[in-house]
Amino acid sequence: MSDNDQSLPNAAASMSNSNCGDALPPVGQHTRQYETVRNAHETELIEDYVELIGDLIRHRGEARAADIANRMGVSQATVSKMIRRLNELGLVTSKPYRSLFLTEEGQKMAEISRTRHDIVLHFLRALGVNDNTARIDAEGMEHHVSDETLTIMQRFIDQHAKR
Amino acid sequence: MSDNDQSLPNAAASMSNSNCGDALPPVGQHTRQYETVRNAHETELIEDYVELIGDLIRHRGEARAADIANRMGVSQATVSKMIRRLNELGLVTSKPYRSLFLTEEGQKMAEISRTRHDIVLHFLRALGVNDNTARIDAEGMEHHVSDETLTIMQRFIDQHAKR
DNA sequence: AATAATTGTTAGCCAAGGCTAAACTGTTTG
DNA sequence: CAAACAGTTTAGCCTTGGCTAACAATTATT
Structure with a gap:
């Protein structure tokens, strides 16, 4: 392997370790960043479905496959398949041709997702982002915001709400 | 279809149209949100590769497949396959067994990605997020932040830099 | 009650992005 | 210079999350 970070008398060597400019992070850390994103990726869609089901x-009063397909902008077949997965994951219960219910765990996930989503959305609005844009960005960002950042966002919202 | 937004005397009807609480957005808008995220998804990985290649x-001085695999935390085979894709997309040029180069277009994409990445990262730090967390969050968030939000983030950074 | 319309499911296709194992190329070194 | 090693590619597999088309069940209409 050629990426050992000690052997090269490069930019990285000559700047403070606070990474002020923008040196490459150490390999281990870098790898972990990408891994985190890949993992988020896997749960993202699941969370979106569960969150939407909860919202519906x-x-x-009820969540039907057609509504989900409609709102997600996806075919009913796709939704049907996804529901089977959610079932296997123990997040929803469903009888064929009937509307859906969230399990305990599903409710918990929906609740968490919704909270996160709301914080991000309100934060963006508090920052001054236009409503429509904020909604779109929030939808994409919510799965990638750590608890730490979320807490800070919440604080920011609180500080800017008392106007 | 059962999702027509006018027929239900529901929560939505009884609150201002600024969606203050958290009513479901109108179907069309909601669909567009999900679509935007799905689209971002498709380009995300591509951008990450291109950005990393640019950084390397x-x-x-050069970008080799092994380094990419190493930093991404992914097998060399995966990288090789991806490079073929990037090639087809006209983002990189590569001769077999040699290191990679970005095309004009690839450089442009890398530049844009890097800028976005940096703004998000600096913004998070300016917000008060711990460095390590900021890096992880930035990596995930960067692809979902609109230009509008980016501009606002930049303004925020500028305001908080003059300490 | 019979038929039409809507909704849900299944089967089978595709592309993307992972993986391992095996083959091949280039470089280093004994 | 030949062998060993590091790096690259290829082949072939798997899972996800889309799709369409065909079929099945439920609900609505006449």
Whole structure:
């Protein structure tokens, strides 16, 4: 392997270890960053479905596959397949041709997702981002925001709410 | 279809249209949100590769498949396959068994990605997020932040830099 | 009650992005 | 210079998450 970080008298060597400019991070750390993103990726869609199902139940009283397909902009077949997965993962219960319910665990996940989503959304709005853009960005960002950052965002919201 | 937004005397009807609480957005808008995320998804990985290749070239003088695999935490076979894709997309040029180069377009993409990445990272740090966390979050968030939000983040950084 | 319309499921296809194992190339070194 | 080693590629497999088309069940309409 040629990436051992000690052998090269390069930019990295001549700047403080706070990475002020933008040297490459050490390999281990870098790898972990990408890994975190890949992992988030795997759960992202699941969380989106569960969150949406939760929202539909809360706002419409029930979650039906057609509504999900409609809102996700995806075919019913795709939704049907996904629901089978959610079932296997123990996140929803469903009888064929009936509407869906979240399991305990599913509810927990929906709750967490929704909270995260809301914090990110409110944060963006508090920052001054236009509503429509904020919604779009929040949808994409929510799965990549750590608890630490979330806490800070919440603090920011609180500070800017007392206007 | 059962999702027509007018027929239900529901929560949405009884609150201001600024969606203050958290009613479901209108179907069309909601669909567009998910679509945007799905699209981002497709380009995300590509951008990460291109950005990393650019960084490797800048900091080490060259980008070799082994380094990429190493930093991404992925097998060399995966990288090799990906490079073929990048080639087809006209983002890199490569001769077998030699190191990689970015095309004009690839350089442009790397540049844009890097800029975005940096803004998000600096923004998070300016917000008060711990360095390590900021790096991880930035890696995930960068592909989901609109230009509008990016501009606002940049403004925020500028305001908080003059300490 | 019979039929039409809507909704849900299944089967089978595709591309992307992982992997391992095996083959091949280039470089280093004994 | 030949062998060993490091780096690269290829082949072939797997899972996910899309799709369409065909079929099945439920619900609505006449």
